[in-house]
Amino acid sequence: MTTDTRAIEIGHDNKQGGLAVVEMEHVKKSFGNNHVLRDINLVVHKGESLVILGQSGTGKSVLIKCIVGLVDPDDGKLVILGQDVSELKSKELIELRKKIGFLFQSGALYDSMTVRENLEFPLRRQIRSTPKETIDSLVKEAMRNVGLAESIDMTPSELSGGMRKRLGLARTLILKPEIMLYDEPTTGLDPITSKEISSLILEVQKIYDTSSVIITHDIDCARRTANRIIVLKDGICAAEGSYADLAKSEDAWIRSFFE
């Protein structure tokens, strides 16, 4: 196990160097005496798929919740799509959030609504004057893109784990976000469904031209989806590089993720 607190840069992907959509500089977050994020520095480039790996409790979920504004950092600078989040007013922050999609670990589907209503909800909230025909066509398009066109009138409780993830993804994509954040997208799914979700993440990235940040423990998902991988350890970015480079790392702790 390495105790080095600096990020170990191993190789560079061709996506790096593009326009930065997310920039974090010296971001810190603590809950009481628990220092979850101690000094996070990272950049996500446009069109890139960044995977964040790390053991449980290293602050991966807190990190992406900082990006979407569900958790406020205690310190540091967070710039999203060129806007410094600390300088935004509530309304501006809400506008910014519309450009960020978040797929929750559990799907976070509204149990009291049908699949159709789940998809219509963000549209009706954000664009109140949207005509019904437009909403219908956007809902159908999103359902088609995640392969759930037949399940439109079901309730979330009638869906399988994989279908719930797909629906959660469709609900997020319906607003056509520029950045997609995935919190453990394959957790709790069988290997075949996990593979399907990983492929779907790549398809979505192509269709919607999004930049993605994927939090995962699933090394197969990381291999399939990552342009670049960051490994978190003790609240800092401990290593960074492509899958192939990190898998060959001299650091046994980093290598252990890939074995």
Next chain:
Amino acid sequence: MKEKSSEHSEDQHHEAEIVTETFSEAAPDSIFNRFFLEVSSLATFTLRFFKEVFKPPYEFNELISQSFLIGYKSVSLVGITAFIMGLVLTIQSRPTLAKFGAESWLPAMVAVSIIREIGPAITALIFAGKVGSGIGAELASMNVTEQIDAMQVSGTNPFKFLVVTRVLAATLMLPLLVVLADAFGLFGSFVGVNVHGHVSTYLFFSQVFQSLQFQDLFPAVVKTFFFGFAVGIIGSYKGYNSSEGTEGVGKAANSAVVFASLMIFIIDMVAVQITSLFQS
């Protein structure tokens, strides 16, 4: 970065959790501190309600939907309970009044009891059990399954959409349910009177309305708005700020009922004192 937190009103429930955790570490055994922390958190939550309720956009559709769920779906429970309450009260009061030869006062006595106190209090307690626990469990479950976070991420203010609408619906629906409960209670009393004798509908209800005055009815209705508000705000507070996990859902539902019931009695006590000031 920290200064921004005050602008992020949606994030306050996360902050409340953190405050609670920090506090628990600082003084785990201090019951008084815990009590005052809880009261101050509830006060902050209530202030936030008043701040959000007047700010557009207004969630009329959700308010109507919640009023239907909270009000209309409680009608049968409240109606049946109030009918039985009126019937039992009448049957049990009759022997005592008969001893003093005051049996003819039975409709008047039962009417004043039901309208002034028993109708509002019992209905509010039933309401706390059904609606308060329902709101607490629903919001806690949404919290645990990250539905509240999902709402926030999609650009919706979850406090306004979930809390404000439920509190308003509870505040507006309870007075209507109490009026309905009073009517069912009086009908139950009429049936109770006729169990051991025969009193015509006209005679019974004319005695009832002769015995009632404006000062019986008005404070009784006014306090029900406060009862409804207490049930809504406490249920929402407990659910919205519930701890993680399924255990938190049960705790939120349970403590919503307990605290709302306690608050109903406290409000009732204060209302009686205020009313008696005006009557004297």
